[in-house]
Amino acid sequence: MIHLFKTRRLALGLAFSLCFCFKLFAQDTVRLQLKWNHQFQFAGYYMALEKGFYQQKNLNVEILEGNKTASPPLDAILNNEADFAISSSSVAIYRMEGYPLVALAAIMQTSPLVWITLKDKDFATPHELIGRKLPVLTPNESAELLTVFRMEGLDLKQINFINHRATVDDLINNKVDAINGYIANEPFLLDKLGHQYNLIRPKNYGVNFYNDVLVTHEKFAKNNPEIIENFTAASLQGWQYALENIDETISIIRNKYAPNKSLEHLLYEAKVIQSLIMPELVQLGHMNPGRWQFIADTYKELNLTQGDNSIEGLIYTRPKADLTWFIHAIVLSLVIILVLLVITWRFAYLSSTLKREISRRQYAERKLIKANNELKAQASSDPLTQIYNRRAFFDKGQSIVRFATRKNYPMSLLMIDIDYFKKINDQYGHAAGDLALQKVCDCIKAEVIRSHDIFARIGGEEFAILMVDCDLQASENVADRIHKRIQELHIPWKNSQSFTLTVSIGIAPVTNELSESLTQADIALYRAKQNGRNCHFTYIDEDEKDVV
Template identity: 45%
Template structure:
């Protein structure tokens, strides 16, 4: 790169620039002859994909086809996957492949003591959903009870299983069958809920002109990473520079694929997936971009706290032993840059006089580059903080009502319980839902049902204190956490809200009522137990005619359910 000298005529500056470049080229050539530079190992690296070739792995194809791997000194082979996707982690650990694409279930292996390392998370949200026909009566997880439901083997279906668990649905209530990987089963009525990807099967259903609905775990507070690039600790310890180069080249490939989507689609169809129509690949690319969120989050970004939450979810499912130690699981990158070339050039005593001039020019150049790099790093760090805040807001806010999600309330509630326990403060919880809400949807349509939920949420929120926490628990269910409030005052507030809900139409020509269950936190009680107490008396309120409140009294006999 030339160094312009503004105070000299252009011809003089050009002469200095040409001389500098010539001297630098000669010096590096001689230095390489005297002291050969170590290069990355030339052994072939094998990357195992989770599934067959498709746009889901576009970044790795482009890193290979556009020479990013080659420029990093890497020889890479990409291996397609298939239905046995979980086998890829075993292959990494056994040394059969060097890198693999896994879902968030990768953390289970780590909790079990396996030396796996998460290098980068490509999808910030999972594409795993249930797909149901639009002419079915299935709108929410609760509607799956008694239905024929397809489920991938764990951990591939973990997002769906944790959604069922948190919605209070036991697997024994479902008629479960293994995933067939054939959406024709949904069309022909051989299953009621198909375990699929938002980026795949919906395209096929649209082509067949089959109307469908999605039950998405994210709408119920379950938000896992997906398509995580992974390796084993041994490779990272033996060849850290090679791992670093592979990660950087792969992320560069992903950036290229997202910036040049149409070129990537055509190349994938030409060289990797000739049987996939271009329109299918375009549909997949658009769906995956929403999950990767490159405008919000830095490519490959992973949050340690979010990984811990995911690990806790697997423990809750009984798929892993409890553990709070994930140290070493998340890849941190190389601590120090490699200055060996600079040291080798400086060590060339035979070029001492020539290097004196070069070092002076190089110092000015590096100083300017350093200032620029520091500015870029500060800007990148600020953008990363902003994107993390934005992502947290997205994950913490219910899209329809603007209220907190269940995940956010659970986070706040744990802190409030600790505060109540430490200072012996009262803490109450209101659990309420709209009576006969399915009738509203059936008679007026789901758009009207959404307006009812949104309007009710705004009216209830307006009656609460700033310290009270209102969240949409799921479907038509809501939870209010009331710090510094005993059972008596919480019941007064519940009655006030019950009257408010029934007094005004929630939407034009649509009136609703609500039933309330009220419980006060007891010392030693967990959030799950507190919610269960309120849920029990909510059920009792519905048994006794709805549009009423019931309070949980610990000393009284437990309500019959």
């Protein structure tokens, strides 16, 4: 009987040990739903799997290819068909409509979505697509492309939408007049087939949203914070590797995921995708709460959603941990410290004196660091508007110009001047003038300034914006948006008064020397002033004249 008891106890102990070891080494299995077929667009996730980054985080990841029969990515999460998905900025629409989705990382800082038409059809603007046959997916999937028409003041009812996915063949065979596609894919196919085409890019019409956003369910994120953070970190590590090792990545994708795609096609796609991610300018996966709010406000303003919910909580944050054990540990530590203090009372005075001296020096060091930081801030920022001053504009701007020139990124410089600013000071006083400068600055920052742009006050009522990855056409669209928002701006003053104002804008391309471009923008600004103000001019160097 005793022997049997010992045998059972040994078996139970062995079983418990095996269960513990299994739990220790078991991997968490998760599913990632792609938004389309296998291609370089999802290279970071392939490399995270192939290079063992997921396995290092104790994750077993299944990558689900998107296709015609698969559920849309966000629906796949809501229907528990996937744990993670790749989506567009339309996740903000879902959030406003009450769906519990959270964004973990935005891979593409600029969207690849474009409308594509054939050159011989001569449909090159949104207005020219009125009455034409256009394929469109659900509003949530096509929200960004639909926004282009709304931004141009067009009624979507004027366009003949066809509810299905169209291909390059459909465009060539005149089944549709335009297709919605990716700038990294369909243009390559059309080039290969010998067809010239037009690209209607949303960002040229003020629609520059995030894309390929990594998304999960809010409940899943709340219950599995370690899985969420491990999966996100491993995925971004995979993207870093993919962008730094493009040839190896393309070879793996073609051999294991997309054998039907040529090496030439994958290389073309890789270069375009890299320019949309902009890893040299923006941290991989970066998301700005203000930009998300602007995206949500744009969708709502253009009636692409009827949802009234806030997007608060859209960006993932780790749940707060239960600190009860920590408090208990602190209490226990304090008791132990008190006991030790009683035992070592003879050394208490020397110990406290030493601590006071250390604290005094730390306090002095913190004060010195704070003073140095304040001096640095004062040297580089304008005290009234809290943006860069003229000195910082040239210091930081010239380094950005050199970098962008090496990478062949287009750059533009906008010089903005408040019209009749002296009249504001004369009529309302200098306090009103200061308020006007602050309001104009806040309006411009909220409307057009991106994380890698340089925005500075370079004179009394003069501002300058250095915009990277922005050609002259795009900068003129930016100027139009600034004029519109400034004209809508009503600045409150005493006794329920308010006043309005306008601005004049000079635009110039940026080449090598920032000072030279600033001079050209100043010439264009002078022409805008001559033309009656509240307008913008663009400096064209080769013609040696300015054009509106």
